[in-house]
Amino acid sequence: MRVFWRHGYAGASIGTLLEAMGISRATLYASFGDKENLFRQVMGLYEQEKTAYMVEALEQPSARAVAEHLLEGTIALQTSTADPKGSMGIVHSLSHAPGDDEIRKFVVQRGDFWREKLVARMVRAAEDGDFAPSFAARSLALTLKAATDGLLVAAGSGTSEAELRQTAATFLQMWPGR
């Protein structure tokens, strides 16, 4: 997972994957079929292990709490010294190298799924009166998504955790109250 995360699908060579997994070439192909199939299973592991905070965030009681939890989870994902920086999803959703087409579609589809979950949550928050009616629920969700994606891009280019936290705090300062 970390090899794909760090180097991207095309940049992760079979040899590098074998070394990291500690198995032989034949075993990999017998167990996973091919590289693309392996990546799909890896994405499942990534969502399960690394983006569980998204589920928790959606369960928060208010729009602000959702935003707080989502931003905090995004930053926490960048604090591990063992894991690569940035987002595995974003890296692959932007990869338009020839041959990466199926991979890109797959990853974008996963991203769309979570985006719509967030939109739905903000629609409910609007009904709860969590923010002023002058704000469109869907747009507010997309703005929050853009903010977390922006943080992940910044993290991937080497921005420090402290600066990420300040950025997130400022975004929350801008976040509309009821």
Next chain:
Amino acid sequence: MRVFWRHGYAGASIGTLLEAMGISRATLYASFGDKENLFRQVMGLYEQEKTAYMVEALEQPSARAVAEHLLEGTIALQTSTADPKGSMGIVHSLSHAPGDDEIRKFVVQRGDFWREKLVARMVRAAEDGDFAPSFAARSLALTLKAATDGLLVAAGSGTSEAELRQTAATFLQMWPGR
């Protein structure tokens, strides 16, 4: 430029570049040296042709006007049918494929340059009293940068111009007044 933009450095093969440029292999190597040098010159063209709106944005009279111009320019960059979606800078700043190291450093360095320009502009805006003193100028700049990067990520994954505009409008709605 569009070949690098669409496919990324590693994904842009020499053959594809030759076809797009309409020259022969020997001419390319005689004129540009190697692929990396060609890319550096392409990045210069990109900044000059496609990101001129950043300079204009920094010249706007208020923090809000800067944000408006920056967001508008970011979205306008995504409206061309001839150009690829997303940002050439972001795509390459996240590419950690082996051999892309020098390219990544170069692009990240360009991004840092513009980020600091934006920070400096927001510091001046703070002195002008463009927003409440409870907001930190640097963090506000980073938040704006995160928002534009988030928009570019969304655009790269196929988000429509209409939704990008609504997202930008909502962000501006959140933007602090004086």
Next chain:
DNA sequence: TGATTTATGGAACGATCGGTATACCTAGGT
């Protein structure tokens, strides 16, 4: 013990990559 599964190391495959070298062509200047 003997049979079966599952792993291994290693060779080989066709394809593609960035980059180089060679031979030929053509327009312009003196």
Next chain:
DNA sequence: ACCTAGGTATACCGATCGTTCCATAAATCA
């Protein structure tokens, strides 16, 4: 008429890629 500069087409180089195949060794189990 001749030389030169800069273009093209084409073949080739070594390296790396994902993938397949094969003979063999280790572990599992009736």
